[in-house]
Amino acid sequence: MSRLTSLPASLQAALHSRRLLKVIAGLANFEAASVERISRAAGAAGADLLDVACDPALVRLSAEVSGLPVCVSAVDPALFPAAVAAGAAMVEIGNFDSFYPEGRIFGAEEVLALTRHTRQLLPDVVLSVTVPHVLPLDQQQQLAIELAAAGADLIQTEGGTSARPFSPGVLGLIEKAAPTLAAAHAISRAVEIPVLCASGLSAVTLPMAIAAGAHGVGVGSAVNRLDDELAMMAVVRGLREALAAVPVAVG
Numbered sequence: 521m522s523r524l525t526s527l528p529a530s531l532q533a534a535l536h537s538r539r540l541l542k543v544i545a546g547l548a549n550f551e552a553a554s555v556e557r558i559s560r561a562a563g564a565a566g567a568d569l570l571d572v573a574c575d576p577a578l579v580r581l582s583a584e585v586s587g588l589p590v591c592v593s594a595v596d597p598a599l600f601p602a603a604v605a606a607g608a609a610m611v612e613i614g615n616f617d618s619f620y621p622e623g624r625i626f627g628a629e630e631v632l633a634l635t636r637h638t639r640q641l642l643p644d645v646v647l648s649v650t651v652p653h654v655l656p657l658d659q660q661q662q663l664a665i666e667l668a669a670a671g672a673d674l675i676q677t678e679g680g681t682s683a684r685p686f687s688p689g690v691l692g693l694i695e696k697a698a699p700t701l702a703a704a705h706a707i708s709r710a711v712e713i714p715v716l717c718a719s720g721l722s723a724v725t726l727p728m729a730i731a732a733g734a735h736g737v738g739v740g741s742a743v744n745r746l747d748d749e750l751a752m753m754a755v756v757r758g759l760r761e762a763l764a765a766v767p768v769a770v771g
Contacts, residue, residue, distance in 0.1 A: 542567065
């Protein structure tokens with residue numbers, strides 16, 4: 521039986537309908553006040569899932585103020601069990617965006633090893649794994665196939681940090697999302713497990729992610745870079761409405 525059936529019914533339904541909306545507080549964001557604001561805004565505005573740094577206290581805080589299931593992100597599998605014990609519904613290897621400015625690059629073999637280690641530690645917990653966008657698309661596809669075989673339940677794409685949009689307005693938003701959209705298209709056709717498209721997305725490009733084959737989307741900086749909670753709510757609500765307007769075939 522798929523581990524995905526252990527997720528809360530609301531998350532299963534969001535995946536099935538290909539409209540899952542995940543708000544990402546940030547893998548390196550351990551500031552409780554910031555995570556609380558993001559969590560409260562995400563819960564009030566209709567997100568399906570919160571993605572927070574791998575810390576038990578943050579798991580409890582974000583779940584309490586949002587009322588949403590919580591995913592924890594890290595690149596050290598040893599941190600996951602305590603977060604799961606604190607109530608995390610799933611774990612994720614990634615996101616890697618915060619490491620790239622430091623020159624830290626994750627290769628295919630390292631991500632695969634982290635996946636196998638996590639699966640050994642948590643054989644029954646839902647595991648999402650980010651495929652590094654620094655790999656060529658064919659290698660991203662191959663890694664996704666190997667990750668699924670190693671026990672990943674979901675694959676997440678990325679690419680916002682590598683995009684170099686040079687146009688204003690809507691065209692610039694599409695340029696920003698192009699790498700992660702391309703990855704979602706390629707990977708969703710290589711694996712049978714759900715794909716989440718993340719990094720560099722906006723209300724303009726969320727529908728494109730679903731059309732590319734994603735079962736859901738993850739949005740971070742469009743929300744977590746804001747200081748005002750009402751502004752965060754407005755953005756999340758706009759993302760929710762953009763997803764709700766997408767005509768999709770369930771399956």
